Amino acid sequence: MxxxxxxxxxxxxxxxxxxxxxxxxDNPASPEFDEDHxxxxxxxxxxxxxxxxxxxxxxxxxxxxxxxTDFVEDDRLVFDxxxxxxxxxxxxxxxxxxxxxxxxxxxxxxxxxxxxxxxWYITFRFxxxxxxxxxxxxxxxxxxxxxxxxxxxxxxxxxxxxGEVDLRLDLFHIDHEDLTPRPLRIEVRxxxxxxxx
Amino acid sequence: MYQIxxxxxxxxxxxxxxxxxxxxxxxxxxxASGTITGVVLDATDSQPILSAAILLEGTDRGITSHRxxxxxxxxxxxGRQIIRTQHIGYRVDFTAVDVAENDTAHVVIRLFPEAVRSxxxxxxxxxxxxxxxxxxxxxxxxxxxxxxxxRTIAETLNDEPGLxxxxxxxxxxxxxxxxxxxxxxxxxxxxxxxGDLSATASDHALAIEPxxxxxIELLRGPSALIHGGNTMGGVINVIRGQIPLDWPDHFHASGxxxxxxxxxGLAGGLRLYGPVTENFAFRMDGSIxxxxxISTPLGTLDNTGIETYNASIGLSYIRPWGxxxxxxxxxxxxxxxxxxxxxxxxxxxxxxxxMFRRYTEFKSRFRMPGxxxxxxxxxxxxxxxxxxxxxxxxxxxxxxxxxxEFGVLTTNAKAHMHHNEWSAADKGLFGVxxxxxxxxxxxxxETPATIERAxxxxxxxxxxIGDWNLQAALRFxxxxxxxxxxxxxxLIGQIRERNFSGLSSSARALYYISSGLTLGTSFITSFRAxxxxxxxxEGPHLANFSFEKGNPNLNAERGWxxxxxxxxxxxxxxxxxxxxxxxxxxxxxxxxxxxxxxRRDDLNVFLFQEQQVLMAxxxxxxxxxxxxxxxxxxxxxxxxxxxxxxxxxxxxxxxxDSDVSVPMxxxxxxxxxxxxxxxxxxxxxxxxxxxxxxxxxxxxxPTNGYVLFDIFAQYNIITGSVLHTFSLNAENLLDTExxxxxxxxxxIYPEPGRNIRLLYRFYF
Numbered sequence: 001m002x003x004x005x006x007x008x009x010x011x012x013x014x015x016x017x018x019x020x021x022x023x024x025x026d027n028p029a030s031p032e033f034d035e036d037h038x039x040x041x042x043x044x045x046x047x048x049x050x051x052x053x054x055x056x057x058x059x060x061x062x063x064x065x066x067x068x069t070d071f072v073e074d075d076r077l078v079f080d081x082x083x084x085x086x087x088x089x090x091x092x093x094x095x096x097x098x099x100x101x102x103x104x105x106x107x108x109x110x111x112x113x114x115x116x117x118x119x120w121y122i123t124f125r126f127x128x129x130x131x132x133x134x135x136x137x138x139x140x141x142x143x144x145x146x147x148x149x150x151x152x153x154x155x156x157x158x159x160x161x162x163g164e165v166d167l168r169l170d171l172f173h174i175d176h177e178d179l180t181p182r183p184l185r186i187e188v189r190x191x192x193x194x195x196x197x
Numbered sequence: 198m199y200q201i202x203x204x205x206x207x208x209x210x211x212x213x214x215x216x217x218x219x220x221x222x223x224x225x226x227x228x229a230s231g232t233i234t235g236v237v238l239d240a241t242d243s244q245p246i247l248s249a250a251i252l253l254e255g256t257d258r259g260i261t262s263h264r265x266x267x268x269x270x271x272x273x274x275x276g277r278q279i280i281r282t283q284h285i286g287y288r289v290d291f292t293a294v295d296v297a298e299n300d301t302a303h304v305v306i307r308l309f310p311e312a313v314r315s316x317x318x319x320x321x322x323x324x325x326x327x328x329x330x331x332x333x334x335x336x337x338x339x340x341x342x343x344x345x346x347x348r349t350i351a352e353t354l355n356d357e358p359g360l361x362x363x364x365x366x367x368x369x370x371x372x373x374x375x376x377x378x379x380x381x382x383x384x385x386x387x388x389x390x391x392g393d394l395s396a397t398a399s400d401h402a403l404a405i406e407p408x409x410x411x412x413i414e415l416l417r418g419p420s421a422l423i424h425g426g427n428t429m430g431g432v433i434n435v436i437r438g439q440i441p442l443d444w445p446d447h448f449h450a451s452g453x454x455x456x457x458x459x460x461x462g463l464a465g466g467l468r469l470y471g472p473v474t475e476n477f478a479f480r481m482d483g484s485i486x487x488x489x490x491i492s493t494p495l496g497t498l499d500n501t502g503i504e505t506y507n508a509s510i511g512l513s514y515i516r517p518w519g520x521x522x523x524x525x526x527x528x529x530x531x532x533x534x535x536x537x538x539x540x541x542x543x544x545x546x547x548x549x550x551x552m553f554r555r556y557t558e559f560k561s562r563f564r565m566p567g568x569x570x571x572x573x574x575x576x577x578x579x580x581x582x583x584x585x586x587x588x589x590x591x592x593x594x595x596x597x598x599x600x601x602e603f604g605v606l607t608t609n610a611k612a613h614m615h616h617n618e619w620s621a622a623d624k625g626l627f628g629v630x631x632x633x634x635x636x637x638x639x640x641x642x643e644t645p646a647t648i649e650r651a652x653x654x655x656x657x658x659x660x661x662i663g664d665w666n667l668q669a670a671l672r673f674x675x676x677x678x679x680x681x682x683x684x685x686x687x688l689i690g691q692i693r694e695r696n697f698s699g700l701s702s703s704a705r706a707l708y709y710i711s712s713g714l715t716l717g718t719s720f721i722t723s724f725r726a727x728x729x730x731x732x733x734x735e736g737p738h739l740a741n742f743s744f745e746k747g748n749p750n751l752n753a754e755r756g757w758x759x760x761x762x763x764x765x766x767x768x769x770x771x772x773x774x775x776x777x778x779x780x781x782x783x784x785x786x787x788x789x790x791x792x793x794x795x796r797r798d799d800l801n802v803f804l805f806q807e808q809q810v811l812m813a814x815x816x817x818x819x820x821x822x823x824x825x826x827x828x829x830x831x832x833x834x835x836x837x838x839x840x841x842x843x844x845x846x847x848x849x850x851x852x853x854d855s856d857v858s859v860p861m862x863x864x865x866x867x868x869x870x871x872x873x874x875x876x877x878x879x880x881x882x883x884x885x886x887x888x889x890x891x892x893x894x895x896x897x898x899p900t901n902g903y904v905l906f907d908i909f910a911q912y913n914i915i916t917g918s919v920l921h922t923f924s925l926n927a928e929n930l931l932d933t934e935x936x937x938x939x940x941x942x943x944x945i946y947p948e949p950g951r952n953i954r955l956l957y958r959f960y961f
Binding site: 025040041057099132168176178180181182 | 581583
């Protein structure tokens with residue numbers, strides 16, 4: 001008749017208990033927090049309720065409905081201060097498109113969820129044309145006027161001087177990018193009569 | 198809940214495997230055992246040798262000699278035992294000892310200085326041969342380990358025959374053997390899986406700090422198959438010895454301090470090992486590594502610093518019937534992956550990676566009564582692994598942009614039943630292994646959280662027949678890969694549960710033509726289930742410069758490999774020449790599609806795909822002793838990887854006509870070494886070289902050849918009962934610009950420039 005040796009049994013149970021207890025934990029990269037990614041495959045920029053820029057599956061279509069012929073030239077947006085009528089553009093609204101090209105709505109900012117980041121928001125990156133080199137703030141021909149906490153999907157541009165940029169409008173979800181589109185070429189042309197530029 | 202139940206089931210299985218003799222009325226010796234005592238002496242002057250490593254072959258037991266050169270092994274199974282002894286500056290010695298039941302065998306081991314040749318040392322017994330029973334093909338330890346000790350395990354092994362290193366900056370590096378990387382070259386720590394993600398991507402570091410390694414083993418062929426069906430490349434086992442398997446009769450300690458100039462790096466470590474009570478032994482170690490950005494001939498490589506903290510503690514209960522031990526360790530490291538214009542548009546300033554692993558291990562060795570079974574090993578491990586990749590310096594308001602995040606919880610258990618002579622085999626083992634793996638990725642990645650369950654059963658058998666040694670292994674693997682949420686993905690297709698199973702096998706034959714000449718051949722068929730990343734990846738992998746797309750329809754990877762080798766030894770020459778040929782019918786790899794991702798325009802798409810490939814080549818390892826003081830040695834490696842058509846390559850080396858190569862194939866490379874040794878001093882010079890590699894995949898860049906010059910010096914001295922060793926290396930003396938073809942950043946960044954490295958170690 002076999003009997004367990006108490007010392008050995010205790011040591012075995014203790015050893016395995018350490019393994020069991022240490023292994024009963026959640027995965028640190030649990031998908032619960034991040035499973036609601038935005039399934040965005042494109043976006044549209046609207047000005048005065050009309051589509052200024054359409055982007056889907058890495059292809060840009062500028063002024064698809066022919067409402068902004070003054071703002072479009074070849075493959076770029078052109079902001080001429082004489083057209084704008086000042087140094088600040090009208091408000092531009094951004095909306096996202098799913099894989100069918102249909103607009104869908106992302107939830108608005110919920111401050112209680114993450115006060116530092118917000119939930120979804122736009123970031124603006126200004127590159128030297130044809131590169132991925134950031135342009136310093138003071139050298140940019142235009143910069144964004146945007147408050148991601150107040151109005152998540154609306155912004156305007158403040159035009160400062162003539163020049164070209166490649167603008168990338170990234171869609172951020174908390175602390176990471178959910179959509180990183182191709183850069184959009186924008187040219188600012190100064191109206192000679194506008195002394196501010 | 199299911200996850201927890203599965204883990205409990207694994208552990209209950211382990212408990213049930215505990216041998217019945219543990220539950221007897223006493224815990225005394227239940228099978229014949231004895232004791233070995235001995236002394237290690239210098240063969241030339243009969244002086245005792247301190248801190249010689251003494252290993253009991255066929256087991257994982259090892260101790261070091263004391264000040265008077267003496268040592269003791271208790272509870273050694275009766276019968277013939279082989280003792281392997283090695284020490285700085287001496288040739289490795291094998292001594293056979295006959296152990297009688299309840300008796301003490303005394304042995305005197307005389308080590309010859311390495312430069313002195315004596316045929317008596319080469320073969321002292323018909324049983325003693327270089328390639329016996331353990332299946333360990335190479336061991337890096339002692340002087341060689343100190344000389345080659347690098348920032349990573351891959352760098353430490355880089356000069357070994359057939360090995361190269363995949364890298365992406367200095368920290369994330371992993372060995373590649375004969376062109377086979379990832380989990381085709383399994384890397385273990387104390388025989389257990391590391392639980393990290395280094396096999397899956399170039400930017401993932403291996404969760405083993407080289408400073409903690411006592412020695413490093415390379416296994417190939419049948420003995421490698423014990424550890425995995427996918428080990429066509431082999432197995433690298435880093436022996437840290439966290440759980441003491443022998444009871445030391447007094448405290449041992451060793452410490453290391455390493456500094457290097459190329460990155461203003463400093464690393465230090467301390468290891469303690471000793472008895473707690475009559476039946477308990479402990480071991481603990483800790484190490485810290487800190488280095489700044491690395492210097493290259495073209496300037497400083499930004500964002501390549503490393504910070505690593507590492508600690509472990511182990512405790513074991515040692516009795517005549519066996520050993521039970523537990524250990525735990527933590528590894529906390531952060532390192533940078535460089536960015537750069539033209540390479541990493543998504544993160545031109547680079548990526549910072551934070552990695553943390555907590556590892557718990559249970560290990561047991563039970564001596565078995567009776568004639569058939571000799572020992573039962575039951576091991577279990579659990580690892581908690583977390584890994585985050587942050588884009589560097591993006592926002593000024595403190596926001597950190599996370600690019601990728603991974604968490605992996607891995608539970609393993611295995612049981613090995615070692616047997617004595619049985620049927621046609623002289624000895625061998627039967628084993629089972631189970632694994633539960635909980636994988637999740639965060640940030641943008643839509644790679645689903647997934648549970649993997651795996652099971653394997655295997656056997657390894659060995660037989661000596663006259664001048665032949667035969668080994669064979671057979672293994673059956675099952676793996677279930679279950680995404681927590683099945684769905685149809687626009688990008689990669691139907692994400693669903695996959696089940697894989699298959700056989701793998703290996704055989705090896707050695708023919709001892711004469712006492713110094715051996716001819717050998719081996720054969721392996723491999724089975725490898727695709728990994729979670731290969732099946733379901735769907736998202737950006739920031740530090741890997743890629744948007745990874747998996748393929749849920751991948752099949753299990755199957756391959757077969759052959760090798761023929763000859764090794765010989767004369768008074769002046771040692772040589773080892775191998776030819777190998779490895780073919781995989783559906784080699785799975787990520788291939789650059791040469792286009793940007795739909796939702797991440799700043800990253801190229803890498804698609805996991807499968808193709809038939811052939812990798813073939815050779816290795817040559819030579820050593821020529823000019824005199825008692827001078828030695829020349831050299832290594833030459835070559836492998837070629839080709840995509841081939843079905844059945845077009847058999848029987849041997851019928852490569853296709855295409856210039857397109859399997860990606861990330863190392864070029865022809867090697868090294869020459871000249872060394873002078875006298876007394877406690879050793880001096881040497883090394884030339885490392887590689888040919889250009891212009892056989893590349895479609896979107897892969899070729900690299901130029903290079904020649905590098907190094908010098909080194911080693912000195913050891915004994916004060917009291919303390920052995921001090923100093924290793925000084927001056928690498929890349931001419932500050933030559935060179936590129937590692939297996940580096941993911943080779944297009945824009947060269948490898949390190951001139952470097953002075955000093956390592957001090959003490960042992961007592």
